[in-house]
Amino acid sequence: MKILTLLAFAISLQTCILSTPPLNNREPVWEPQIQTQEGLKKAYFASGCFWCVEAIYESVQGVSEVYSGYSGGFTENPNYNQIGTGRTGHAEAVEVIYDPKVVSFSTLVQVFFGSHDPTTPNRQGPDYGSQYRSIAFYTSDQEREIIQNYIALLQEKEIFSKEIVTEIKPLEKFYYAEKYHQDYEKNNPENPYVRQVSIPRLRKFQNLYPELLKEDH
Numbered sequence: 001m002k003i004l005t006l007l008a009f010a011i012s013l014q015t016c017i018l019s020t021p022p023l024n025n026r027e028p029v030w031e032p033q034i035q036t037q038e039g040l041k042k043a044y045f046a047s048g049c050f051w052c053v054e055a056i057y058e059s060v061q062g063v064s065e066v067y068s069g070y071s072g073g074f075t076e077n078p079n080y081n082q083i084g085t086g087r088t089g090h091a092e093a094v095e096v097i098y099d100p101k102v103v104s105f106s107t108l109v110q111v112f113f114g115s116h117d118p119t120t121p122n123r124q125g126p127d128y129g130s131q132y133r134s135i136a137f138y139t140s141d142q143e144r145e146i147i148q149n150y151i152a153l154l155q156e157k158e159i160f161s162k163e164i165v166t167e168i169k170p171l172e173k174f175y176y177a178e179k180y181h182q183d184y185e186k187n188n189p190e191n192p193y194v195r196q197v198s199i200p201r202l203r204k205f206q207n208l209y210p211e212l213l214k215e216d217h
Contacts, residue, residue: 021087024076030179032067040064041100043108044071044137044171046091047116048124052198053094055185056115056205061214062103067095068177068184072135072169080178086129093135095174103212105143109150111212112136115205119162125197134166144168 047053050068057066070078073089082088096108116124118134138144147168154164184191185198206213 021089022075022078022082022085025079026077028077028175029079030176032176032182037064039099039101040097041105042139043096043098043105043143044093044139044174045096045108045112046072046093046133046135046137047112047118048092048132048134049127049193049198050092050094050177050181051184051194052201053092053115054183055198055202057094057096057108057111058186059202059206059214060098060103060108060111060212062101062107063096063098065097067097068181069093069095070175070177071137071171071173072133072167078175080181083131084129086131088131090175091131091133091135092177093137093174095176106146106150107212109136109147111205111209113150113154113166114208115201117160118164118166119160121165125201136166136168137171138168139171144170 045053045057054066054068057063069092070083070088070090071093072091075082075088075090078088078090083090083092098108116134120134122128122130122133124132124134136147138147151164151166151168154160185194185202188194189199
């Protein structure tokens with residue numbers, strides 16, 4: 001009886017540990033030395049592995065820089081190991097720095113929906129978990145309306161056979177991911193995941209939207 005009691009306690013303790021959100025961290029894991037040029041703006045999206053999403057947006061004309069990070073959750077200064085538990089509330093996300101005179105926020109939203117499947121909850125390709133969910137963030141009422149209107153258009157035209165599950169959320173905080181995640185696809189072209197998932201996803205987007213690409217892409 002004593003052994004059974006101890007076993008039951010161990011199981012309950014493990015369940016409690018697995019359901020406990022990760023603790024907040026005092027310091028961010030990394031922050032870039034950003035000197036944003038005058039006139040540039042920022043946009044934020046989450047649509048699966050940020051290695052893939054970063055490479056896609058960096059290929060778009062008018063985008064000057066893209067950073068990988070975490071957003072949409074409640075854990076302060078999360079790190080990659082915490083994100084992997086799916087219990088931080090955050091999703092892998094990107095910060096897109098762009099020139100609105102060259103590319104509009106509306107076009108960035110088009111890139112977002114044109115480069116991933118917004119109908120798969122908590123999943124994108126081979127990656128699954130809440131950290132890979134689809135989120136379009138907004139920083140103003142105008143951006144929110146642009147996102148909502150584009151989703152309505154996609155649904156009206158029945159572009160997707162299933163319901164769009166993309167979350168539309170106000171940006172509360174964007175945490176930069178570790179430095180080694182930045183430009184990961186570019187810096188690690190021989191990585192198996194990059195070769196089998198990231199690059200094919202980038203090529204698919206480029207084939208669909210050649211008119212949006214930079215000349216060197």
